[in-house]
Amino acid sequence: MNTPLFSVRDLRVGFLSRSLPLEAVRGIDLHVDHGEVLGIVGESGSGKSVGMLGSVSLLPPSAYVTGSARFQGQELVGLDRRSLQKLRGSRIAMIFQDPLSSLNPVTKVGTQIVEAIRLHDRKISKRDAMERAIELLELVAIPEPNRRVHQYPHEFSGGMRQRVMIAMAVANDPDLLIADEPTTALDVTVQAQIMEVLATLQKRLNLGLILITHDLGVLAGHADRVAVVYAGQVVEQASIDDLFANPKHPYTRGLIASIPNISEEKERLFSIEGAPPPLGRLPSGCAFNPRCTMAQDVCRNLDPQTTTDGAHSVACHFADDKEGACA
Amino acid sequence: MLTSGWVFVNNHRTVSSGQTSIFGSMHPCEGAKLEKGQPLTRFILKRLFAMPFLVLGIVTLAFLLTTVTKGDPLTAILSDRQLNDPEAVKAAMARWGLDRSLPERYFIYVRNLLSGDLGTSFVTRRPVLTDVLFRLPATLELVGAAMVIGSTIGISLGVLAAYFKNSWIDHLARLFALVGSSVPVFWMGLALLYVLSVKLGVVPGPGRLDPRASLPPTVTGFMTIDTLLAGEFKLFANALWHLLLPAFVLGWAVSGTISRLVRANMLEVLGREFILTARAKGAGELRVVIRHALRNTLVPTLTVISYSFAYLLTGAVLTETIFSWPGLGSYAVGAARALDFPAIIGVTLVGGIIFLLTNLITDIAYVIANPRVRLG
Ligand SMILES: Nc1ncnc2c1ncn2[C@@H]1O[C@H](COP(=O)(O)OP(=O)(O)OP(=O)(O)O)[C@@H](O)[C@H]1O
Ligand code: SF4
Ligand SMILES: [Mg+2]
Numbered sequence: 001m002n003t004p005l006f007s008v009r010d011l012r013v014g015f016l017s018r019s020l021p022l023e024a025v026r027g028i029d030l031h032v033d034h035g036e037v038l039g040i041v042g043e044s045g046s047g048k049s050v051g052m053l054g055s056v057s058l059l060p061p062s063a064y065v066t067g068s069a070r071f072q073g074q075e076l077v078g079l080d081r082r083s084l085q086k087l088r089g090s091r092i093a094m095i096f097q098d099p100l101s102s103l104n105p106v107t108k109v110g111t112q113i114v115e116a117i118r119l120h121d122r123k124i125s126k127r128d129a130m131e132r133a134i135e136l137l138e139l140v141a142i143p144e145p146n147r148r149v150h151q152y153p154h155e156f157s158g159g160m161r162q163r164v165m166i167a168m169a170v171a172n173d174p175d176l177l178i179a180d181e182p183t184t185a186l187d188v189t190v191q192a193q194i195m196e197v198l199a200t201l202q203k204r205l206n207l208g209l210i211l212i213t214h215d216l217g218v219l220a221g222h223a224d225r226v227a228v229v230y231a232g233q234v235v236e237q238a239s240i241d242d243l244f245a246n247p248k249h250p251y252t253r254g255l256i257a258s259i260p261n262i263s264e265e266k267e268r269l270f271s272i273e274g275a276p277p278p279l280g281r282l283p284s285g286c287a288f289n290p291r292c293t294m295a296q297d298v299c300r301n302l303d304p305q306t307t308t309d310g311a312h313s314v315a316c317h318f319a320d321d322k323e324g325a326c327a
Numbered sequence: 328m329l330t331s332g333w334v335f336v337n338n339h340r341t342v343s344s345g346q347t348s349i350f351g352s353m354h355p356c357e358g359a360k361l362e363k364g365q366p367l368t369r370f371i372l373k374r375l376f377a378m379p380f381l382v383l384g385i386v387t388l389a390f391l392l393t394t395v396t397k398g399d400p401l402t403a404i405l406s407d408r409q410l411n412d413p414e415a416v417k418a419a420m421a422r423w424g425l426d427r428s429l430p431e432r433y434f435i436y437v438r439n440l441l442s443g444d445l446g447t448s449f450v451t452r453r454p455v456l457t458d459v460l461f462r463l464p465a466t467l468e469l470v471g472a473a474m475v476i477g478s479t480i481g482i483s484l485g486v487l488a489a490y491f492k493n494s495w496i497d498h499l500a501r502l503f504a505l506v507g508s509s510v511p512v513f514w515m516g517l518a519l520l521y522v523l524s525v526k527l528g529v530v531p532g533p534g535r536l537d538p539r540a541s542l543p544p545t546v547t548g549f550m551t552i553d554t555l556l557a558g559e560f561k562l563f564a565n566a567l568w569h570l571l572l573p574a575f576v577l578g579w580a581v582s583g584t585i586s587r588l589v590r591a592n593m594l595e596v597l598g599r600e601f602i603l604t605a606r607a608k609g610a611g612e613l614r615v616v617i618r619h620a621l622r623n624t625l626v627p628t629l630t631v632i633s634y635s636f637a638y639l640l641t642g643a644v645l646t647e648t649i650f651s652w653p654g655l656g657s658y659a660v661g662a663a664r665a666l667d668f669p670a671i672i673g674v675t676l677v678g679g680i681i682f683l684l685t686n687l688i689t690d691i692a693y694v695i696a697n698p699r700v701r702l703g
Binding site: 058 | 622625
């Protein structure tokens, strides 16, 4: 078996608090290969960001990470700071949710891209790096890149700033790109454009792409595989087609039902009732049971094991029972 | 009366509030407001144009303040024996214009001011302008050194305290700031002078230079510069050495405020998403903290430093007295004690002008530091 580009095994992330440590990520398994797009979907607070940031040690000191996250076979958990800095921004790149605040407001856009380049290529001159920055802006379809590199972030719209972030992320031709809700903060029309840019670059650069979102609809047509996360655990993982055709976890079915559908023009959008459990206040048994329409006594007592059927895995006592999902 | 002239100059910031006025910006986070497309030069010219009017305002207020004091300036002019002699009193009143009405005196003062005449000191019998210019460099040297020391300590401690939040470094920095800003400078000055100079002898005593040393020729009036110009490197070191303790006492007093503010701003900025972006790019911690975070706290940091300048001017009065520093501060104290009105007004005026100029420079610095303001 050849090593995957990036694989996560039993990753756990907790935060030290006054009373007891709070676990935000409770043992997740994931993997993504060169040229592959893995979607991670889940509600706000389910631990998507914390899991990915934890795997590259980008969390505040109060966080502790256990388990394994391997990049091209190299273990990242516990890796020294120097080696991590070398990987970040060169082999592993990231973009974040809010393009309005993810660029440094007092530095010119071009300078920020130049910084990204020169952090990993000490030999390149400033002038050459600026040339490259202009090319990168062109690559993400920003008009007039020659002029735009000399502007400040506040002179760009939200969508344009996210393009800048993408340009900066791919500046050093990375192998893995982690995009944490790259379109959530943007208008619907702009969302589609940004997804287009990302998809094009992903294919062109043969990137392994981890696409985090809380909207399963965003993943349709873009992701190869999807991991559904609930309360810090992966509750279902499958190829995108399989997941849409044959969702096994009640939570996944709820997410699919809540995708806005333009053609049907439903009066009210379906949404899963209730809210995810707060950190440290997990119910006993299956974490989803207070919100699950299929919950039985066994769900309240016993945490379901993950069962795998080919490439489709799920953690639910009634995974094969399709009735009564979305009442 | 001791510091009335200075206090009144410092307070106008707290008196006016809200948006930018001709005095400058009032809020640490606001910065100067350039109107859209207004070029920097026009902004500066506008502010320069307002300055003479502000100076006139200061003079007027200082003038009025001298009239509400109870004491009789004749005691400074005449000896006790002369005071009992009606002829001598009358002559002195006429000589110093004290027999004229207040509006008349004010009018004469302003008219003389326009030709650069600040009047004559009751005490030294020299033109006030000469006295003030003679003493100004010593004060500027002290305040400048205090500013450098205060902002260096303040910024470094603020950055460290924010980065190592809640660690012993943070607690130590908080303690240092608390002591600096709550212990009055005259007390701190006396205590440090006593312990470090008298008891331990690790720093020199009061004064700008070793009393046995021969003074370098006065060129700029700045002891550090004049000794260098004279090529006297030993004297230069001696001048620096004498400057250290008073400047540190004064600098410590303002470093507390600066470090608290820098800490708060750094904490805010370090939590912003572009810091995460910088780390995700592979930037090292030093770079993240200095280039990305600290750079973004420049505007409020500049503001608090310019605020502290006003405090330094006031603090210099006491520090100079304790350290026998022959600057404007000790001149002001002498003038206030003797009810030397021309000298009091003159010092107030010069202090006010310095303060206005600092404000202007701060505002220009804002505009340069903050691209959102710069580009309108
Ligand atoms: N620094 C921190 N200290 C303590 N708890 C934290 C910290 N950062 C995140 N958490 C908690 O960890 C949990 C997971 O947060 P995370 O940001 O990973 O959610 P998410 O799935 O990315 O949600 P969203 O869609 O809102 O981005 C949340 O309950 C959050 O409150
Ligand atoms: S295990 Fe039970 S509660 Fe949990 S999702 Fe499955 S049916 Fe619902
Ligand atoms: Mg998130």
